[in-house]
Amino acid sequence: EAGVTQSPTHLIKTRGQQATLRCSPISGHTSVYWYQQALGLGLQFLLWYDEGEERNRGNFPPRFSGRQFPNYSSELNVNALELEDSALYLCASSLPGESKNIQYFGAGTRLSVL
Amino acid sequence: AQRVTQPEKLLSVFKGAPVELKCNYSYSGSPELFWYVQYSRQRLQLLLRHISRESIKGFTADLNKGETSFHLKKPFAQEEDSAMYYCALSFTGTASKLTFGTGTRLQVTL
Numbered sequence: 001e002a003g004v005t006q007s008p009t010h011l012i013k014t015r016g017q018q019a020t021l022r023c024s025p026i027s028g029h030t031s032v033y034w035y036q037q038a039l040g041l042g043l044q045f046l047l048w049y050d051e052g053e054e055r056n057r058g059n060f061p062p063r064f065s066g067r068q069f070p071n072y073s074s075e076l077n078v079n080a081l082e083l084e085d086s087a088l089y090l091c092a093s094s095l096p097g098e099s100k101n102i103q104y105f106g107a108g109t110r111l112s113v114l
Numbered sequence: 115a116q117r118v119t120q121p122e123k124l125l126s127v128f129k130g131a132p133v134e135l136k137c138n139y140s141y142s143g144s145p146e147l148f149w150y151v152q153y154s155r156q157r158l159q160l161l162l163r164h165i166s167r168e169s170i171k172g173f174t175a176d177l178n179k180g181e182t183s184f185h186l187k188k189p190f191a192q193e194e195d196s197a198m199y200y201c202a203l204s205f206t207g208t209a210s211k212l213t214f215g216t217g218t219r220l221q222v223t224l
Contacts, residue, residue, distance in 0.1 A: 003157070033211060043200065043214040056211055090158065092212075101146055101204050103212060105158040 002026065004106035006091050012112045013081050021076040021109045025093030031055075032074040033094070033103060034066060038087035046089075049074055081113045116141040118203050120215035127191050127222055135186040135218050137175075137201030145203045147177055147184040148212070152198040161199070162186070171195070191222045 005024045013019050025032050034046040045058040049068035057064075063079040072093075078085055088110050092103035117140045127133055139145060147164040162170055164177040164184060175186045184201060198219050202212040 035212075035214075042216040043212075045211040045213065048211055058211070101148075101210070102160060102163065104160075105150075107157045 004091055004093050004104055006089075006106040006109050008109060009107070010110045010112070012114065014114050015081055015083060017081050017113075019078045019081060019085075019111055021078075021089050021091075021111070023074045023076070023091030023093075023106060025072050025074070025091075026104055028095060029093035029104070030072055030096045031094045032068055032072065033092040034074070034076050035090045035092065036060075036087045037090060037108070038084070043090065047076065078111070083113050086111060086113045116145070116203050116213045118201050118213055118215035120199075120201055120218050122218045123216070124219045124221065127220070129193055129222055129224050130190050133186075133188045133191045133195065133220065133222075135199050135201075135220065137184045137186065137215060139182050139184065139201075139203050141182075141203060143205065146205065147175070148202045148204070149173070149175055149184075149186050150200045150202055150214075152200070154197070158200070191220075193222050193224070196220055196222045 007022045031050040033048045036044045036046050047066050048056045052068050066076040068074045088108045090108045091106045094103045119138045149162040150158050151161040152158045162175050173188045177184050198217050200217045201215040204210050204212050
């Protein structure tokens, strides 16, 4: 069974540009979560999508946004990039129902903002 | 607001020694607690979930609601246990975000 896949692996952008990160969940998983892992700050929750709807967002500015497609894959968009957006962005997915709380993580996209 | 605290950034133990990775949490409701592990060059993966009360790779963790703790323990450390360990909290029974601690790097030396 394929795990959560994220693309690209690495992304280099300059300040002010936009970045788009992609995530494909495990087959059958309907929820997708995005986390930011910045150096020294640990894993911070960004966004949660379930059945195409945004269910919750973390304490991040509105320039962090995303969406979930009908096939449950997801995009994270970061507009007007700032240097401090440089981080590893992790996507996770979970099953519907009672096992919803077990999240399976992708390998991440490393975003570097120059 | 929920919070997870892992007081140690690095824990270094000798092979065969007992291991205890500390995790304390604050949450007003009934939490679900997890331990995630990240081995070198691998993705973050679930190690333990308090609801399942199982032992994985010799590790156990007991939820102590009185002390609001969920410490991870193993009686005899192995070299392959060296990794980054994250304690995480979620709401019980439903899908929701995970709130992570800052992680503890466990280093097992010979």
